[in-house]
Amino acid sequence: MFGYTTPSYGRLSPTDNRLYRRYYCEGCHQLKAGYGLTGTATVNYDMTFNTILLNGLKAECPDFDGTTRKLCVLDKPKADSELMRRMAAYTLVLTKWELYDDETDLPSVKTKAISLVLNRAIEKAVSEHPDYDEMVGEAFSRLRDMELAGCRDALHMGREFGRGLAGPLEGIAGDVYSDDLGDVFVQLTACVYIMDAIDDLDDDFMDGTYNPLLPETGFVNARKFVDSDIYRLSGMVSDAVGSLQGSYSKVRPSMRGNVSLCDNVVYFGIPESAKRVLTGDASAKASVKNVMSNRKKRLSE
Numbered sequence: 001m002f003g004y005t006t007p008s009y010g011r012l013s014p015t016d017n018r019l020y021r022r023y024y025c026e027g028c029h030q031l032k033a034g035y036g037l038t039g040t041a042t043v044n045y046d047m048t049f050n051t052i053l054l055n056g057l058k059a060e061c062p063d064f065d066g067t068t069r070k071l072c073v074l075d076k077p078k079a080d081s082e083l084m085r086r087m088a089a090y091t092l093v094l095t096k097w098e099l100y101d102d103e104t105d106l107p108s109v110k111t112k113a114i115s116l117v118l119n120r121a122i123e124k125a126v127s128e129h130p131d132y133d134e135m136v137g138e139a140f141s142r143l144r145d146m147e148l149a150g151c152r153d154a155l156h157m158g159r160e161f162g163r164g165l166a167g168p169l170e171g172i173a174g175d176v177y178s179d180d181l182g183d184v185f186v187q188l189t190a191c192v193y194i195m196d197a198i199d200d201l202d203d204d205f206m207d208g209t210y211n212p213l214l215p216e217t218g219f220v221n222a223r224k225f226v227d228s229d230i231y232r233l234s235g236m237v238s239d240a241v242g243s244l245q246g247s248y249s250k251v252r253p254s255m256r257g258n259v260s261l262c263d264n265v266v267y268f269g270i271p272e273s274a275k276r277v278l279t280g281d282a283s284a285k286a287s288v289k290n291v292m293s294n295r296k297k298r299l300s301e
Helices: 014-035 037-042 045-058 082-105 109-128 130-148 154-176 179-199 201-207 222-228 230-254 259-279 288-293
Strands: none
Touching: 014 037, 014 045, 014 082, 014 109, 014 259, 037 082, 037 109, 045 082, 045 154, 045 179, 045 230, 045 259, 082 109, 082 130, 082 154, 109 130, 130 154, 154 179, 154 230, 179 201, 179 230, 179 259, 201 222, 222 230, 230 259
């Protein structure tokens, strides 16, 4: 598992804990069934939450069995859900562009090797959903343009990026889509983007790659920088998280299931992730590159 859109496990009821695990494992099963074993490496917290939220609104597959195999990655899907199949494809399309972005920032043998391993799965997802590929590619292109222009407003960048990434999710949502739901996806992307930028300060400084939060001069390390600018950074994070919670509160009354589980992630889990990032305890950057390379310790709750 990787990402920042995590539940607060200590606050999860036993029922919601089992439900969350079931959704996470189902994401893995859908990736394997549709795109092969290598595709399962891309399963992540963010897409799991999106699936839980959308299925809570659509009630397309309100109940499905969990896996019973010890080596659960080899199990078959338990849910006959077009939503989940489309989310699996979207996950791989996002991975394609994340790897492309990594390679553009800092070409490496490691990134090329990961792209090669995932190539067949990614190509199949792109061939099935070229519209996703176009929309996500445009979102990354706009983000790159803002980086090249030297934009330092991380919150603005995250939200603009989120508007581009929300396009495929609108199609997946179908008739339950609303402007408020779209804003949930935008604000969630902004939260992840900002936490990622804070989490990556040291790496981006050492690699010489763009980070809107890095100062032009005087950077020593992330801990000193965050401690010296904690008021601004915590305010930025609070703004992003508060906007997400506000958007979610407008969507929540329309949900037909998974309410308490989504509540946990939005009101407790994401704020806890933000706190971990600000205090230097984060261990899960939202990138398949880190999963396959063990660059950072993954969360194991």
